[in-house]
Amino acid sequence: MTGPITEYGRVLRGRWRWLVWGTLIALGATTLLLLIRPPLYRYEATVFVRTPGDVSRVLDGGDSYARGRAGTYAALARSDDLAARVIADLGLDVTPAELSTRVAAVNPSGTALIGFEFGARSPGEAEQIATVFLAELASTVRTLESVPGSLVPRAELVVVDTPAPAVRVVALGATVPVTLLAATLAGLVLGATAAALRSLFDRSIRDPLDAARISGLPLIGSIRSGPGDALTAEVQAVLHRLLAALPQPGHGVITVIGTGPGPATSDSAVFLASALTAHGDSVLLVDLDFRSADSTRLLSERGVPGISDVTCGDTTASSAAVRTRVGDFMGVGTAPGDLGGPAGSAALRRTVHDLRELYSFVVLACPSVTTAAAIGAESDVAVLAVRENATTEEELRQISPLLPANTVVLFDARIRPDSPRNSEPDRQIEAAE
Structure with missing residues (x-):
C-alpha cells in the first residue's frame, strides 16, 4: 500500500501546478457564478x-x-x-x-x-x-x-x-465562505485526479534505468540537483564514468545530443562543462544549435562571431571564444552555412580537431543528430541527454539507432515540465567581467 501512495505523492509533487490550476479554475467558476446569479x-x-x-x-x-x-x-x-x-x-x-x-x-x-x-x-x-x-x-x-x-x-x-x-x-443552502471552501477542495481533487490520469497515460521517462534499458546504452549517471560546478558526490560519479569512457584520459571532445526540441541538450552540456572546469581542466563549450535564436538556451547572440565564423575562416578560435564561469564559450556565430554537405562537414571536423589542440576538453551542445554525424570521428564520446518527465519512450527508441557507437546516457532530473523554468544555464553562460 505504501508503494502506490508514495508514487501518487511523487506525481503530485512533480505536477503541483495541476493542483493550482484546478483550484484556480474551480474558484474562478464559483466566483463567476456568484457574480451572475441573483443573490x-x-x-x-x-x-x-x-x-x-x-x-x-x-x-x-x-x-x-x-x-x-x-x-x-x-x-x-x-x-x-x-x-x-x-x-x-x-x-x-x-x-x-x-x-x-x-x-x-x-x-x-x-x-x-x-x-x-x-x-x-x-x-x-x-x-x-x-x-x-x-x-x-x-x-x-x-x-x-x-x-x-x-x-x-x-x-x-x-x-x-x-x-x-x-x-x-448559494447552493444547497451553503453560505458564500462554505461554497468557496468547497470549490477549493473540489479544485484540489480535480487537479490531483487530472495529474494522476496524465501521469498514468504519460509515456515519458521517469527512471534512469529505463532510459538505459530502452536506448540500450550505458548510463553514466543522473543529475538530481544543482549546477555542475559544485563537485558533489553525484557530480564526481558522473565525471568519473564520463572520463572512463574517453579513449585518452584527461583529453577529449564530448558531443551532447538531445532526443528532441527543448533545453535538455544545452542544460546537460552546461552541466558537463562546468563540472570539468571545476575539476581543474581547460574547457571550451561550443553551441552547435543552428536553429533560430529563440530555440537555443545558450548565449549564442546572432551577430557575434562564433563556431561558424571559425569554420569558414573568418575569425580565429581565440577571437570567438568568450571567458565564462563554465570555461570558455563559443556561440553559433554569424555564418552557419551548410554543415550537412560534404564540404561543410569536413570544415566542421577540421575546426573541432583544431579546438582539441587548444583545450583539454571540448563540449559540443549539439541538439541535431545530423550535425553530430557531421562531426564523425572527431567526437570521442557522445552523451545522450535524457530529461526526466520530458523525454518520451518513443523519442528514445527513434533516436537510439541513429546515435554513434560511442554514446552514453546522462539522465537529467533537475527540471520538471510542471516546475518553473530553470534559468541557471542562461546565467552561467555570461561573460565574466
Whole structure:
C-alpha cells in the first residue's frame, strides 16, 4: 500500500501546478457564478410549540401533544394560503407557490421545536418575510387551537431564539465562505485526479534505468540537483564514468545530443562543462544549435562571431571564444552555412580537431543528430541527454539507432515540465567581467 501512495505523492509533487490550476479554475467558476446569479439571502428562526391551555394539565404536561402538533405546523408552513396572506401584508410581487418554495420548516424528531429558513433577494426582505410569516402562522395556530369557553388556546408558537442577521447562500443552502471552501477542495481533487490520469497515460521517462534499458546504452549517471560546478558526490560519479569512457584520459571532445526540441541538450552540456572546469581542466563549450535564436538556451547572440565564423575562416578560435564561469564559450556565430554537405562537414571536423589542440576538453551542445554525424570521428564520446518527465519512450527508441557507437546516457532530473523554468544555464553562460 505504501508503494502506490508514495508514487501518487511523487506525481503530485512533480505536477503541483495541476493542483493550482484546478483550484484556480474551480474558484474562478464559483466566483463567476456568484457574480451572475441573483443573490439569495437566508434568515433563520426557531419556534417552540407551547401548550398553555388544558392540555398542559395531562400527565406529561402536554409534551406529547406539542411534539405531535410541531410536525403538523411544519407542514402547514408550506401552505399557499398562508403565503398568500404574507404577500398581501407585504405587497410582494411573487406568487404564493414561489414564496412557499423560499420557506423551509423542519421539526427535529422527538422535539416540540420547528426550525424555519426564509429566503429572499435582500437581507431586509428576508427579515420582513420571516417576521410577517411567523406572525401569520402564529395567528393561524391560535385560531386552530382555540377552544370555546377557554381564554387560552391548546397550543401556540413562541420564538425561542434571537434570529441572526440574514446571510447570503448559494447552493444547497451553503453560505458564500462554505461554497468557496468547497470549490477549493473540489479544485484540489480535480487537479490531483487530472495529474494522476496524465501521469498514468504519460509515456515519458521517469527512471534512469529505463532510459538505459530502452536506448540500450550505458548510463553514466543522473543529475538530481544543482549546477555542475559544485563537485558533489553525484557530480564526481558522473565525471568519473564520463572520463572512463574517453579513449585518452584527461583529453577529449564530448558531443551532447538531445532526443528532441527543448533545453535538455544545452542544460546537460552546461552541466558537463562546468563540472570539468571545476575539476581543474581547460574547457571550451561550443553551441552547435543552428536553429533560430529563440530555440537555443545558450548565449549564442546572432551577430557575434562564433563556431561558424571559425569554420569558414573568418575569425580565429581565440577571437570567438568568450571567458565564462563554465570555461570558455563559443556561440553559433554569424555564418552557419551548410554543415550537412560534404564540404561543410569536413570544415566542421577540421575546426573541432583544431579546438582539441587548444583545450583539454571540448563540449559540443549539439541538439541535431545530423550535425553530430557531421562531426564523425572527431567526437570521442557522445552523451545522450535524457530529461526526466520530458523525454518520451518513443523519442528514445527513434533516436537510439541513429546515435554513434560511442554514446552514453546522462539522465537529467533537475527540471520538471510542471516546475518553473530553470534559468541557471542562461546565467552561467555570461561573460565574466
